[in-house]
Amino acid sequence: MSETSFTPGADTLRAYRDALGSFATGVTVVTTLTKNGPLAITVNSFTSVSMDPPLLLWCPDRSSLRHDAFVAAQRFSIHVLAEDQFDMAQHFALHGDGFTQDNWQLSPAQTPALRNPIARFDCRLYQVHPAGDHSIVLGEVTQVTSRPGNGLVFKRGQYGGFLQQP
Template sequence: MLDRRTFRDVVGRFASGVTVITTAHEGVLHGGTASAFTSLSDDPPSVVVCLNRTSNTCAAIRQARRFAVNILTEQQAALAARFAGKGEDKFRGIGTLEEGGIPLLADAHAHLVCEVEQDIESGTHVVLIARVTAARIGDGLPLAYYRGGFGRFHPRPPAA
């Protein structure tokens, strides 16, 4: 049987982008950092997000059935760390926009507004399969996550 530590060490070697998943439910804003995010389909536009099932953000999304994926820029590592914690008001002092009642982080690299189609419990997490209803593109380069730390993506120059 594979032990938890070895598993985490191996999957930590997969570099990913960093997102903050946000929602609003009963007038309260919720958000949490997630690197377990991927596109699923472009017809219809769909994504997959995995959140810890004990998080307040996950509970709020399961009730509201709507959320946003905020793809962070390389300058937003502190924001990723802030939303990864259990702070009481993660949104204090942060610029936000609103799309259909869902909070968006104003300076994010990109945004996707989503409606939950399925939520599936698996182990410690909930897998959210969602249809994308709106999208926005911002500026900058994405924040990267690798082996438990944040970093930068260095794009290659275009091929000649």
């Protein structure tokens, strides 16, 4: 295969997205409690920012119908999905609702806690920054819950697991 170079812009948007897709990321679902009930969104733009204070960030798309509710949320939880939680990732990528008594409970932080992620970070809103067609949401972690397991991975538009070395 040959190497290509380009300047990101309107006419190279697909090539830019494809190049970004070569970086594998974990898959998370962010939840919050609104006046209409629990709300969720699948996110792969998630990273640790600071250990002291413990800060995380994630980036909702400004064109998402769920954007405004999440950037206004004073509390939210970020769930790192297990590799067997593909259906949950797909559902919350398309729909912000769909909570049942079987798939969530209220966390001690008063946010929707999904069942069986490999990690959950309960956060209070720290800051929100505009960033082009997304917003950067910084959360201060108030509680962490984790368990052993393999995470769900997203790369080049596909979901999968992580190959474990023997």
